[in-house]
Amino acid sequence: MADDAIMQPTRDPRATLPDLIEVLLNKGVYLNLDLIISVSDIPLIGINLRATIAGIETMLEYGMMRQWDEDTRKWVQQSVRAHLPLAEDEEILAKMAGGHYQDNFYRTWRPGTAYLTSQRLIIHRRDPAETLWQAKLSSIESITPLSEPSIGGEERIRILVRLDDGSESKLSALEPERLIRLVQEQRGTALQPSTGRVSSSSPQPLKQGRMWYRETLSGGGTWRGGEAVLTGRDLTWKSPMDSRALVRVSASQVRKLRWEKHDNPTNKARILFVETEQSSIRLAADDIDDWCDELEQWSASERHDLAATGSGEKNDEGESWH
Known part of the structure; x- marks a missing residue:
């Protein structure tokens, strides 16, 4: 048989497991199978399988699991409201470990949790309950990454927040660049490069x-x-x-x-x-x-x-x- 007549696979047979997982999560797969389990050519068990496997974002995009998503969000809101006062129409958009640098007679980092809501950026400590720092999104003039050496000499990315009253505060977060990006998106500002020191609302350093x-x-x-x-x-x-x-x-x-x-x-x-x-x-x-x-x-x-x-x-x- 001629070489050009040989059937060839239409997909790359060298696809790896990460490639398969990426396709599975991003595009998803729908299964509609009838399985029969036989022993000594005697059919014993029949399985009729209908399943959809995909990432949560893909599921929600195609209209599946929306009720589960709404119930989960509602449960998270209720559990957080037990220790963090929120307005009636205020929704939590992101949550991660964070802290606030106290700069008065006693200078120190105060650890807590960073919350980004639809109205505010908050650093809150659950036990004992205390809001360490907060600001309305509308009052934030700029939010920028700040690289500084830690006590051990390692470079760490902090968050410098400048408010419209001229005051500045220094925050920490588990994912500082992600939190900055989310705040900027919520405020409707353009994204800034992750390596920059200033946001689009601040001048570029000379x-x-x-x-x-x-x-x-x-x-x-x-x-x-x-x-x-x-x-x-x-x-x-x-x-x-x-x-x-x-x-x-x-x-x-x-x-x-x-x-x-x-x-x-x-x-x-x-x-x-x-x-x-x-x-x-x-x-x-x-x-x-x-x-x-x-x-x-x-x-x-x-x-x-x-x-x-x-x-x-x-x-x-x-x-x-x-």
Whole structure:
């Protein structure tokens, strides 16, 4: 028989078990079988089998198991309401282990459970019952991933939430990027890249990296290591121990940039002195020259914009010290 006349399988016979499971879950399979079990050619047992096997999402998509889905959701809502107060029309969309970073006289992580509802983002502890942190979705200005080293030195992804009143909170979650994506979808915002530090509602960083900041104390001063982020809106600096930026300066606040010889933790002999309307900032970095060039362009661009619009008003909103 000619080779082209040989019957060939229409599907790849090298399909693996994961391929089969993927097809089974995504597309599903419908079985309508009549089985007969025989012993010594004597039929003993007959089985008439009708079954549908597929993933839950596929089942719901084709209109199956909807009553089970509704009953399960209702049971979850009732069990959660026993310890977490919810509004009558509030529905839980996601739940995972999480925590809130307390930043007052005692700084520590408080573990609990993160709940995303149709109205709020909540960090709640069940025993003893306490809502550690909550915010309405409508009040969230931005929610972004924040990479920071843990006590052991391992990089971990935290969640930085900025509200419309200017306050910031740091949260943790078992699946931080998934929770951020769900919050953004619920708010109707565009998805952000998983490697980014800012959401679509925040400016894209012009430059960011390791930076030393000289903090002035009553007995003198000390250098603190942290990360600086420069955006089109402001320059911020925070250390891994801070829950929010310790330094925040807008471009309109910068009055002068100059070099200053000063001992610092880097291999550079000079530091960058940033003079603002209300105070001064001393910064040091291994790439401080690049930072200076970027800051000069940043502040010059702001002055150019003000001159173009003919605005001579000063904006006192950009600078904050905590």
